Amino acid sequence: MAVVSAPSGAALVLVYQTGVSPAGAPITKQRTLNNIVYNASDQAVYETAHAIFGLSEYTLLDVYFRRTDELTNEA
Numbered sequence: 012m013a014v015v016s017a018p019s020g021a022a023l024v025l026v027y028q029t030g031v032s033p034a035g036a037p038i039t040k041q042r043t044l045n046n047i048v049y050n051a052s053d054q055a056v057y058e059t060a061h062a063i064f065g066l067s068e069y070t071l072l073d074v075y076f077r078r079t080d081e082l083t084n085e086a
Contacts, residue, residue, distance in 0.1 A: 016080040021047040024075035025060055027067070039072060049078060 023044040030038040047056065056076045064071035 013085045014082050015085050016082050018049040018078065019081040020045070020079045021049045021051070022077045022079075023047050023056055023060060024073075024077055025064065025071060026073040026075075027064065027069040027071050029069055037072070040069075043077075047076070051076075 025042045025044070026039055027042070028037045029040050032038055053076060057074055060074040061071060
């Protein structure tokens with residue numbers, strides 16, 4: 012029995028700062044963009060995230076490229 016993985020999807024997760032709390036801590040939000048090309052390069056995804064937020068009033072803090080694989084048992 013061998014388990015086989017196959018790409019099933021990818022998403023771009025953007026964490027950005029919307030303000031500062033009264034205590035001085037950053038207030039953050041997260042936005043997920045689904046249906047990203049699974050085989051897109053890390054560089055392309057990173058540059059796209061920064062290009063998107065170049066049009067925003069908010070500051071981009073973190074970029075995550077979340078790839079999902081489906082595991083099946085090839086019995």
